[in-house]
Amino acid sequence: MAKNKSQIAAGSGYSDSLDDKKKHARKIARGLARLFPEPECALIHDSPFQLLVATILSAQCTDERVNATTPTLFKKYPTAEKLAASKQEDVEKIVYPLGFFRAKATNIRKMALAITEEHNGAIPRTLKELVALPGVGRKTANVVLGTAFGIPSGVVVDTHVKRICNIFGLTTSKNPEIIERDLMEVLPKKEWIDFSHRVILHGRATCVARRPRCTECSLLKICPRIGLKPLVE
Known part of the structure; x- marks a missing residue:
């Protein structure tokens, strides 16, 4: 420029x-x-898993709207295992206010399933492993690594x-x-x-x-x- x-x-x-x-x-x-x-990170969370979910949901949406929605989501699905076992329509109803609700519900459920099956329910601590998860791009991975684990990946x-x-x-x-x-x-x-x-x-x-x-x-x-x-x- x-x-x-x-x-x-x-x-x-x-x-x-x-x-x-x-x-x-x-x-x-x-x-x-x-x-x-x-x-501090603007997305309210109590665990690396919650931060990962919130960051995925924040795509094309304000942090304020995400923070207003995630308490209900996290109360019902506090862990990757519980979110992985959820029903698509139930998650869609909760994340509906965030826009692109079908895609977002699909992404966080698939991510949770991958975390459960491939990482024993723990959030990976490498960029390569994080971006391999459904719905997770480099920006989301950087947020989680930096904020949750103090790892400067980017x-x-x-x-x-x-x-x-x-x-x-x-x-x-x-x-x-x-x-x-x-x-x-x-x-x-x-x-x-x-x-x-x-x-x-x-x-x-x-x-x-x-x-x-x-x-x-x-x-x-x-x-x-x-x-x-x-x-x-």
């Missing part, structure tokens, strides 16, 4: 070189850490991360896989897990999609604001 210099904040230190991007990424990560020192790229990391100048892509690769290249591995949580929180609090509140943002001096209209002086 071409950079319009008039859209880049003065003094942000933005540069296209890899070394400078790494320095820039570290500044952004430190700034976000000051804003959100102890970020960087979670959701809509907030996709949008804001372009504004930050950490990527020029709209493709989640390329964005993740770009972020893994410029961020220290120790930042991979919390960085996404912090960007999501920042996107909800200040860097909102419809109208980013840049003048209120503590990151303004280091944010190149790529793709945004120049601030009115």
Whole structure:
């Protein structure tokens, strides 16, 4: 994506070189850490299994809606074994408010069956094993490994991360896989897990999609604001 210099904040230190991007990424990560020192996953869960289910259900749906639905689901099916033994129509009724309810019900039931039959009811702790499960892609696997087990397998790229990391100048892509690769290249591995949580929180609090509140943002001096209209002086 071409950079319009008039859209880049003065003094942000933005540069296209890899070394400078790494320095820039570290500044952004430190700034976000000051804003959100102890970020938490927005999906409410009590176990790795529940987190996996909730993350699958969150596709094309808000976390708030998922959190409103999963208590009923988890009360009836608290383990992989119980969900694997469920009836499709019963699960569909519960997850109906989340959209794509038939596909989501099918995916979490098949996932639970695979967990029960292939992993003795335990959630796998490798990316390869997780993405082999029904309904589980790389993003979902990264969420579970990072949040449930503290394993930095990659960087979670959701809509907030996709949008804001372009504004930050950490990527020029709209493709989640390329964005993740770009972020893994410029961020220290120790930042991979919390960085996404912090960007999501920042996107909800200040860097909102419809109208980013840049003048209120503590990151303004280091944010190149790529793709945004120049601030009115």
